Amino acid sequence: MMLSAVASLPQQHRRPSRITIRGERRSDVAAREELLDAAFGPGRFAKSSERLREGRVPARGLAFTALDGKRLIGTLRLWPVTAGAARGCLLLGPLAIASDVRGRGVGADLVWRALREAKRRGYRAVLLVGDPPYYQRFGFSAGNTGCLRMPGPYERDRLLACEFVAGALKGARGMISADRRRPSWFAGMIDRVVRIPVTQPA
Ligand SMILES: CC(C)(COP(=O)(O)OP(=O)(O)OC[C@H]1O[C@@H](n2cnc3c(N)ncnc32)[C@H](O)[C@@H]1OP(=O)(O)O)[C@@H](O)C(=O)NCCC(=O)NCCS
Helix, strand or coil, rough: CEHHHHHHHCCCCCCCCCEEEECCHHHHHHHHHHHHHHHHHHHHHHHHHHCCCCCCCCCCCCEEEEEEEEEEEEEEEEEEECCCCEEEEEEEEECCEEEHHCCCHHHHHHHHHHHHHHCCCCCCCCECCCCCHHHHHHHCCCCCCCCHHHHHHCCHEEEEEEEEECCCCCCCCEEEECCCCCHHHHHHHHHHHCCCCCCCCC
């Protein structure tokens, strides 16, 4: 599906004006991880999508933070992947919004912002594993993913994609894999450090 809607992102938002979205900063990492723990629980590291992210860094310019004042309330990152033989693809996620500000359009704003920026940077398609009823509104469907596989267990009808370039995923079959870029030891180290509990048990 062509993501023509990205070009016409609605200007009206339900998002309160004090909520802002900007590129993720290193100082966001601890709060981001806390939010992801709260949203997904400890099982988040067992997800197949995590196999495509662990020890790597997101695509340049494609990690976003939503803030309410100074408080981090939302996170979304996109990761470079190869889908079968299809290049120029991204994996979207994890997307999480703090539970007390859900339903105000912050998640949608993050997704639209990320898709617009990914398209601007020349990527051809975005993939994700997620709930179709949520992601359909952005142009995602399982129509082009039937012959693709994730590196681990996943529900087939939750593997979704949207194309910026029509036909970008046409005929794509096989494993979705992390882009050849070498895993970043630094990203892995930062992630491990922020997961160390601040308060040690007595
Ligand atoms: C899913 C999530 C990111 C949505 O963020 P949000 O800021 O509340 O989303 P928005 O305000 O942009 O959109 C809210 C709409 O999406 C719907 N929605 C939210 N989660 C949904 C889901 N999993 N499936 C279908 N619809 C969903 C809401 O019912 C609401 O519908 P409405 O517009 O008709 O009222 C947020 O609920 C969240 O962080 N959940 C926990 C983590 C998670 O599940 N992440 C997504 C992984 S697939």
